[in-house]
Amino acid sequence: MSTAPDPSTGAATAIPIEQxxxxxxxxxxxxxxxxxxxTPGEEKTLAWLTKNFAAAGLQPGNDGSWFQDVPLVEITASGITPLTFSGGSEALSLKPGSDMVVTTNRVTPRIDVTNSPVVFVGYGITAPERGWDDYAGVDVKGKSVVILVNDPDWETQGTTGIFNGRAMTYYGRWTYKFEEAARHGAAAALIVHQTEPAGYGWNVVESSWSGPQQVADAADGHMDATKANGWIQLDQAKRLFASAGQDFDKLAAAAKVKGFKxxxxxxVQASVAFDNAIRKHASKNVIGILPGTQRPDEVVLYTAHWDHLGRCGAAPDGDDICNGAIDNATGTAALVALAKANADAGATPRSQVFLAVTAEESGLLGSAYYGDNPVYPHGRTVAGVNMDxxxxxxxxxxxxxVGKGKSQVDGYLDRALAEQGRVATAEPTPEKGFYYRSDHFSFAKHGVPMLYFEGGDDLVRGGxxxxxxxxxAYEEGAYHGPKDEYDxxxxxxxxxxxLMLYYRVGRALAETDAWPNWVEGDEFRAIRDQSRAGR
Structure with missing residues (x-):
């Protein structure tokens, strides 16, 4: 691991915590x-961001504009029928919400999946470089595939194994599983929910997958996607398998072994149908900049997503607003606080860019759009920190x-932690796949070294x-629900x-002339080297 340079970190400053x-x-x-x-909530958030970015001392960061348009399509399903499975020993009818959730990425007013043959495809992974193919020997075109969440070796202790052991790979994420099902022509893709390998309970699935859903706008309307994507409860999956004369637990165990077919x-045949209200709109990423004094074309990024879920499934008290106080009003407010602290400390040799992205909750859509359409070239983006x-x-x-040991930016954090007498530790739950669940991933895919850390789990009071x-308490009582509220x-x-750690890391990156990289052999090292070639 490279040691971070030790530049000054600007004038002594304090985080404007009251702000x-x-x-x-x-x-x-x-x-x-x-x-x-x-929604009107977006309009209010954009107004809040631009007002506070300007007051903090930032300039508009996109050629004189605060905004980068992100073309989205809002799809709101209605009239969702029960998800039925016929032809087995027991006819099953799964209720929307309590038993299953279902949506679509197809931009079309009507979805009908009718009498679609059902196939269990294990973990739904096609990974030739690992000698793994859960679709081997079967044609699933027009069929409904049932898929397990996470990777085959998620229960393995440690991080060695075909799929990195306990640590989730991208193959374990629901986004990948739906994408792979579509590549094989499946009509519907249904993930079996299990709390531990998913990393959250059914309450999170139900709240996140109900109501309006956002997808990136596309010329083909995503008509190459599966007709229906969804999740089903574990107990319902066991009933489904039993109706076909199969034992879910035995097949799930078999799916963990290389060579599974x-x-x-x-x-058994699956059927479900629903109508869609379609609305195209341009959401916004918000970009502010503190221009650099010596190398303004070299950029350090601070990112956070401003969006949340809007209105969602109501709590017992009738509250149906998912306020997203921790997720991610904290990160959004942190962008302003860090901008203010850096402006007060004075400009740095490199530019500092503060990027509030949209539609993270819909699958990192805002950061992915910026990644594909960067305002500041990736090859001139030094590194960044993400707050979520x-x-x-x-x-x-x-x-x-999250992702400890992947890049040399860790050295900058270690130095800042030492100032506070603290330490960095690796994720205790790598099976939850947090590396693929926040916006830093969209930049890492383009080679930009990004630091993403969470508050510590060894508390001063109570350990x-x-x-x-x-x-x-947060995961079970507030995460992606109406009780994620300000206290x-x-x-x-x-x-x-x-926040002082983020300040110290970002400030050091903006003052040095070093270019931190991913460590040798990391999955993102090659694309970083390519983007930096010749510069």
Whole structure:
């Protein structure tokens, strides 16, 4: 691991924590209606960002504009029929919401999947470089595939194995599984929900996959995608397999072994239908810049997503606004606080760009669009830090680095942590695939070294026991639900220290003339070397 250079870190400064608090409170208020793209909540969020970016000292970052248009399509399903499975020993009818969720990426007013033969395709992975093909020997065109979540070796302790052991690869993400099913011509792709390998409970699936869904606009209307994408509850999957004379647990175990072959659920056919309301619109990424004094064409990125889920499944008290206070009003407000701190400390040799992206909750759509259409070339982007769902659990002795050891930016964080007497630790739950679930991934795919860390789990008050309890309470009681709300009683001292880490790392990157890279052998190293070639 390369050691980070040790430039000065600008004038001594403080994080404007009161401004940060006010930002989190306002952005997550009911007035912003959950900040869903394409709603009045987006308009209010954009107005808030541009006003506060300017007040912090930023300039518009896209050729005189604060905005980068992100073409999206909003698809709102209605009249969803039960998902039925006929032809087995038991006719099954799965209710929308409680038993299954289903959506589409196809931009079409009507979806009909009728009497589609059902095939179990294990983990739904085609990885020739790993000698793995869950679709081998079967034609699934027009059929409905049932898929397991995560990778085949997710239960393996450690990070060695065909699919990196406990650590999820991109093959384990639901996005990949739906994409691969479409490449094989499947009519429908249904993932079996299991809480541990998914990394969240059914409540998260239900709230995230109900209501309006966003997809990137495309000339072909995504008509090459599966007709229907969805999830089904584990107990319903077991009933489905039993109706076809199969044992779910035995087949799931077989799917973990190299050489697994897909298994048709003989005689069983799936049907589901729904209407779609289609609305095309341009959402916005928001871009502000502090121009550099010596090498302004070299850019350091700070990123966070401003969007959340809008209105969602109501809580027992009737509250149906997913306010997204922690996820991600904290990250959005942090962009402003860090812009203010850097402006107060004075300009750096390199430019610093503050990018608030849209539609992260819909599959990283805003950051992916920027990645494909960069305002600042990737080869001139030094590195970046991504902020998503900052911890409000109080001060911790550590931070958790998602993707620890992948890039030389870790050295910059280690130096900043040493100033605070803290340490960096690797993810305790790599099976949850956080590396592929936030916006840093969209930049990493283009070679830009990105740092993404979470608040520590070894709390000053209560240690790891208290840290685990706080994480569980948030995941089960608030994450992607109406109770992710601002709490005036939060202990802000921990997040203030974390924000100082982001400041120190970003500031050091903006003051040095070094170009950190991915470590030798990392999956993103080659594309970084290519983008930097000749510069």
């Amino acid at each position: 940060f608090k006010d930002g989190v409170r306002e952005l997550s208020s009911d007035a912003f209606e959950g900040r869903a793209p394409g 897909p298994v048709p659920l003989a005689g 769902a900052l911890s409000m659990a109080g001060p911790a002795r550590n931070v958790i680095v 790891k026991t208290a840290g685990a309890a706080a994480a569980k 005036p009683n939060w202990d802000w001292t921990g997040v203030e220290r974390d």
